[in-house]
Each structure stands twice: as C-alpha cells, then as structure tokens.
Amino acid sequence: MPTPHYGQPRYRVIADELRSRIENGVIPPGTLLPTESALTVEFGVSRGTIRQAIAALREDHLVATEHGRGTYAKPNQREGELGMVAEFETQNRKVSADPELAALFAVETGTALLEQQTIARQNGRASIVVRTYRPLQSSL
Amino acid sequence: MPTPHYGQPRYRVIADELRSRIENGVIPPGTLLPTESALTVEFGVSRGTIRQAIAALREDHLVATEHGRGTYAKPNQREGELGMVAEFETQNRKVSADPELAALFAVETGTALLEQQTIARQNGRASIVVRTYRPLQSSL
DNA sequence: AGAAATTTGTCCGTATGTATC
C-alpha cells in the first residue's frame, strides 16, 4: 500500500494511543513499553514509524529510552502545587487578519499577519494557549 | 556500502558543522539553509541523515523549518532594547472556542473560553497583540 | 567469562503525499 497520510499522520496517531495508555495506567510509570518490534506488529507499520511516534513522546518527556534496554514510561509528573512542570509547543504561521486585528494594525481585513501560537501543556493536556500577532513585514 | 559510524554518528557531525556555520555567520540569521537535497550532495549522505541532523538543530531552537519552504537560521535572541517605550492595554472577555482551540482543550467547538487580550502600542500604533486562552471553570 | 539473543541506534534507497513558490 502506498503512503497516504490524510488527516493525522500515522506516527502521531500511534503516539496519541501510547500517550493515553500511559496516562490511563495501562502502561504504569517506570515500566517498559513494548519493544519496537512488538509495536510494529501491533500497529502494522514499519519500525521507522514506531520510532517516530516514540520520539514524539520523548519530546514531551513522557518516556525515556535507553540503548539496548528499551523505552520506559516516565514517573508521574507531579501535578502538585508550585513548581508545576509544563511543556511548551510553539509554532509560527501566517493567518489573515480578522476585523478587530485589522483595525488595530491599520491594515485591511484579511491581510496576512504572523501568528505565533504557544501551547502550554501539563500532563499532555493544554492548559493555556497564547497567540501573538504581528504585522508580516520582513527581516525578523 | 555498509554503515560504519565509528565515533560520532554522521548526522551529529553534520549538525555540528551546520551549527558552527550559523554561529559564525556563514549562514546569517533569518536566511534559508541549503535545501535537504543540496545537503545530501554536499555531505554525501542520504536525505534521512540530513533530516536527522536538522532535527537536532531544531531541538536546540537554532533553526525552524517550514513545510514546502525550507529551514531558516533563527534570528538572534534579541535582548530587550533599552529606551523602547510601549503602552499596554488589556481586556478580558469570553469567546467561543474555534475548532483548533476546542481540540487542544478537549471541549466542544463553541464552548466558552476566557480570552485575555493585550495590545502593545508604540507611538500609538499596535505593534504586537497577544491573546491568551484558558478554560473557564478550571482549577487554576 | 564468553557467546548468543534481544533491543535500540544509525544509515541507505525508494516512493509518495503535501505545501509553497
């Protein structure tokens, strides 16, 4: 079969599935995830795709991998009190100005603006989303 | 050809080389890196290895990649310029979640969210607009 | 201690999808 990835790419679907297994306790903290080979069988994808999914979880600090041993589910991030740990994901994109933004920047509605969106996640779920808008001009 | 990677893996050697080019100004901030294809030719490795090298730089926030465009060297983190005067205007309001925000917060599209909008003005003109979104009820 | 098996790490080549120019 070719490689159509309509909607979400497969590696992200797999990453989300593994994430929920960890958060639901199906894969308890500190235990090893199934091996990459086992996951290729379960999800019917190549090893590269599995590795991509695990890499995504690793970026969220949800798992840690050791050469020759395997990939562990990380102990619970403490959700207690101060010192709460959050992960941030930032992306830049061009959006068209809504009427309010257009007025503020003194441009026409629909003009392209640069939007930087930062998602603050705690335990994988978004807690706050920040969007900053700036005019598109060059050189930054 | 086999795959001997004595010492450092190739993707890391390439990442280090690109890093020094950026830091030494050979690739100025804001400009595009050579395309992945060009880099495969220059370093004599496959595209996957080049992508691995660029991914490493991306994790260090040294570059940013845009689908279909290319990979940029990040602008210098600018230190706050002295003497810049800005006025801030902040307002809170309830808005209904667009599909993207709804997905992030795991609520239904249209659910009410708290939006805090801050407008930074310089010389009376808006320079940056920041909008933060949070769920309404939450325990934060 | 040593050898084999297991598991993750690196790298290649190819093909196709998707976004941008």
Add this chain to the structure above:
DNA sequence: AGATACATACGGACAAATTTC
C-alpha cells in the same frame, strides 16, 4: 500548472548496548 522542497512511510542492513544463557 509545473517545479521545488519538506513530510511521511516502507523495507533492508548493519552497529552498539544490554540482557540472558
């Protein structure tokens, strides 16, 4: 619409670290 460039996915091969026998 065509060309260019990055994104996703496959399958294979070998290297390196760990565990097991």
